[in-house]
Amino acid sequence: MLEAYPILTLLPPFVAIVLVIATKKVLTSLGVGILVAGLLIADFNPLTMVTTIGQAIFGLVWVDGAVNWYTILIVAFLFQLGIVTALVMMSGGAAAFTEWAAKRIKTRRGAQVLTGLLGMLIFIDDYFNALAVGQVARPITDRYRVSRAKLAYLIDSSSAPVVVLMPLSSWGASIMGIMAPLLTASALVLTQVEAFVLAAAMNYYAIAALVLLWLTITLGLDFGSMRKQETRAIRGDGLHNPNETAPAQLTDTMPLHDRGAIRALLLPFIVLFIGVVVGMYVTGGILGDSWGVIDTLAAADVGIALNVGGLGALAIAGYYCLRYTKNNPTFQRGTRRRGTYHGAKSMLPAVLILLFAWVLADLISVMGTGEYLASVVEAMAVPAVWLIPVLFVVAAIMAFATGTSWGAFGILLPLAGEMMNAVPGGDAFLIASFGAVLAGAVWGDHSSPISDTTILSSTGAACSVASHVSTQLPYAFVGAISALVGYVLYALTESGLVGLATTLVVVVAMALVLRKVRPPLEQSTPTVATSAQH
Template structure:
């Protein structure tokens, strides 16, 4: 059991300290000591070789690792440029002048969340700041605004391969030796059955369109949108995002068509250099954002904007590097085989997906981080799924992501929970409490869908089941809200 101690230490510290970086670092150090019979010099030498191997190994640069890190840093820079240059604020003014009623205001906030897909934290800050004047003008409570902001942040980012989450998750997937497809194909396959994220987005769209689920909304005010930007335009925000999305697809297919040995979409995606495509697309988007900043007269502040963007990704880069190292340690210690044997003994294959979803939800809720949960649980649950039901490997990884996003979505110590509440003008506790029923609706629907998928239901049918259950739960919640209003009025 000694080979499992580094993983148990990592999990325990992550739950107790709620500091993923420290937990992973302790796990890596402990694993190195165990692997080298607690010889300090040999352990340090092993760690040095491991760090070097992340970037240069067997006479060749590790292009995947380097490209992923470059893409993450570039996306951090782009986020900083768009936020600090005023592009987000200008888009908010432009949008507010085209809104005519409460439904359009609600859908406008949700739509902006879909547009600002590059990063969860950036989405919370951008959509919250843009949505606040709309919410005040059209009678949307601060808690409801925070719910819309939070729900279109992490859940959406977990589905988009060109968001900042994409390179991070695909880097974790690339470390799974028995992954049957490329990391990009795996990410797309996982997103297709990430039932919690899809369900949460479905509920926020349905609730915004029908005005369901909320009662006691404030009266609309006579405040109008800020008029300090007479010629407000959407292009400073839209152009960099469009450049990122379009060029990432173009670069992917270009490299795939050049490297594929046979025709066909699948062959192109498999052969494509995804890391280079993400790096180049992110670089192009940053260039577009930089031109926008220069156009707005921020040339003297450009260096500071770039530095802020780099700093914003420092923690994620550190976690990713340690995750790669602990993944190698799992292989060297033989911990993966041990976990697989334990899973065969203790975990029923019939409830594997639901069990993974629940476990990851608890961990993410306790730690307040979905990324940290990904880093620890994706390699572990991949081993479990490969041992119990290899054909459900991608759904198992989807259960990891879905459970992690659910737990993070509900956690009062999650950065996105705190930032979405702050940006929306809500109290954190009030936001978390008022959002919980909707998160639970999506979670219940997702749990049933994962269990149905585990028992052999087709993915499309499981997705339909999830959608029906989520919509039905929202309808029942709306009936409850109406009954409470009627009862309150009669009293």
């Protein structure tokens, strides 16, 4: 059936996404998407469907005749991070950091600035960014009643959009690896790094998303369903939607030491960062052909690197927890062990959602959803320069439907390169096509409820995935509209600067209009703002 009607390959992700938005039940929605995909692949044969889905589930631990260490290591890292968080909280490190920051950060805006800065600084990997920033910033944003949905938006908007612009990142290295043969086949005389930097300047969505992030913080932009979340948080009625299952709160299940030190929080996460960076460099050097920084990042095993950092952080956090609580009578025999258990358990919902998303992504790959969308682009008989906005839209749809930006640019970057190299004068638009594909891929990754980074950003913020998706989508659409207008202007003028300037003008103009229509909550509800400062 899929061969006769390839458009049906879009049905499973469409069903899953619509159900997530409509029901707020992520696991159920992903499960339905998995069943629909299994039925289509099996041509509606129930037994074949069970076998197909079973193979996808088995593929989480065993693929191509070998252990699937990537998924195992990512799941292990999530559990490690949950345990580290529990140990840091039990040791009093989180409380000490909150008190230290409270002396320097006096407003809700300041708490959001801290989150944005942390996201910009941790650019080595999007998974690491999404999880680490939330763990560090959450105590501060909670203190100043910043909703978990707003925190998730700040984390998500400073993870993939930052990482995709940085050559010294896991994304940058991989993207340059894909670009290399396409550059060789073209008439352009550019190194991989030069091409990446030029393509980054054409990544209008990532740039617009970062500009909107800081406009949101400085102008107090709260619109769409985010406004309801922020209003509730400011009034002290809860940091997350009471109609949805609240994320696990570790403070409800374990005692906390009240005389910890700030180093009990900072040192574990510093060790985590150093461990991840060193792990990426060493694994990249061993697995690759060179010890150059770019080459090692391209070949790095992110799963191993995350676990190197995670185990180091676990050791440091465990040491400080034992040191600060050994004389505390509240911590009796087995207390730390129970706290460790609850820390790991707090990550279980995120792990289950991630596993379901991986199974759905595998089935979507088997159906050939990405290849179908790529064939649609290839069949379009449009001038080369007008392929730029088209590639942006198609990459966005592909990443949104498949839940993976890597899959989108893995398919579309080579396709864009082949198309531009094949048409007369196409070389002039090769770099722009790279930028447009990456921009669309980041938007889809940024917005899809089945995206792993969406799930991990929600995890880092202790926010439900459904709340994160529904509150972030309006902001993502503002960035997407701005980027699309920029690409259209680029197609009209063939000037990257004009396209970028247009994108920036549009995103700023939309932000100012939104601020006028929906004034900052601190101004529109002054009594609420006053109470939020205490």
